[in-house]
Amino acid sequence: MSLIYVIDLLGTFAFALSGALVASDKKFDLFGVIIIAFVTAVGGGMLRDVLINAHPINWIGDLNYLWTILIAVIVTFLFKSKIAHLSKTMFLFDTIGISVFTLLGLEKGLAYNLHPIVALIMGMISAVFGGVLRDVLTNKIPLIFEKEIYASACLAGGISYLTLSYLGVTENIIFIISALVIVLIRIISVKFHLQLPKIKDDLFGKTS
Numbered sequence: 460m461s462l463i464y465v466i467d468l469l470g471t472f473a474f475a476l477s478g479a480l481v482a483s484d485k486k487f488d489l490f491g492v493i494i495i496a497f498v499t500a501v502g503g504g505m506l507r508d509v510l511i512n513a514h515p516i517n518w519i520g521d522l523n524y525l526w527t528i529l530i531a532v533i534v535t536f537l538f539k540s541k542i543a544h545l546s547k548t549m550f551l552f553d554t555i556g557i558s559v560f561t562l563l564g565l566e567k568g569l570a571y572n573l574h575p576i577v578a579l580i581m582g583m584i585s586a587v588f589g590g591v592l593r594d595v596l597t598n599k600i601p602l603i604f605e606k607e608i609y610a611s612a613c614l615a616g617g618i619s620y621l622t623l624s625y626l627g628v629t630e631n632i633i634f635i636i637s638a639l640v641i642v643l644i645r646i647i648s649v650k651f652h653l654q655l656p657k658i659k660d661d662l663f664g665k666t667s
Contacts, residue, residue, distance in 0.1 A: 470556020475500035475531035502589035608648035616641035
């Protein structure tokens with residue numbers, strides 16, 4: 460079992476846990492919590508695989524993802540009050556998870572001979588669209604559309620990957636550096652409350 464695979468499962472666990480916590484706060488029943496946890500954890504990768512016609516779909520080809528999601532749901536039901544105090548730890552797992560999801564999604568896109576730009580988008584979809592689906596299903600505005608630098612960090616890491624690959628850097632070094640780019644951008648943006656600019660006005664008019 461490779462280190463990347465272990466980190467991938469940890470990221471899946473963190474995503475599933477965040478989905479389960481949101482669903483629990485919304486007073487969903489057990490089935491609802493499982494569905495939201497599932498969608499959050501593997502929804503992005505599943506959407507990517509559907510878009511590029513990759514089979515088997517990510518979780519269908521590896522049941523460890525399902526077991527990881529189930530464990531996350533059980534942990535939520537047993538220790539919800541304790542998990543709420545681990546926000547920094549969960550943030551770290553989430554951040555590492557999106558870095559790995561982005562790069563694995565990008566690599567899969569390249570393996571399917573997609574144009575690098577399309578593969579880059581597939582990497583971003585792998586990392587962020589589980590959270591988008593979670594927020595839509597729980598009647599919230601998706602986080603990536605209004606607050607933190609999230610998807611942009613994934614794109615920056617993916618661009619780093621493609622650039623280093625073009626320069627002929629060793630594959631393992633490429634993965635580590637690109638993952639660090641995503642992690643550092645996320646940490647810095649959250650620490651200093653950085654956001655992308657919003658369209659509030661144009662050259663010809665002012666909002667009241």
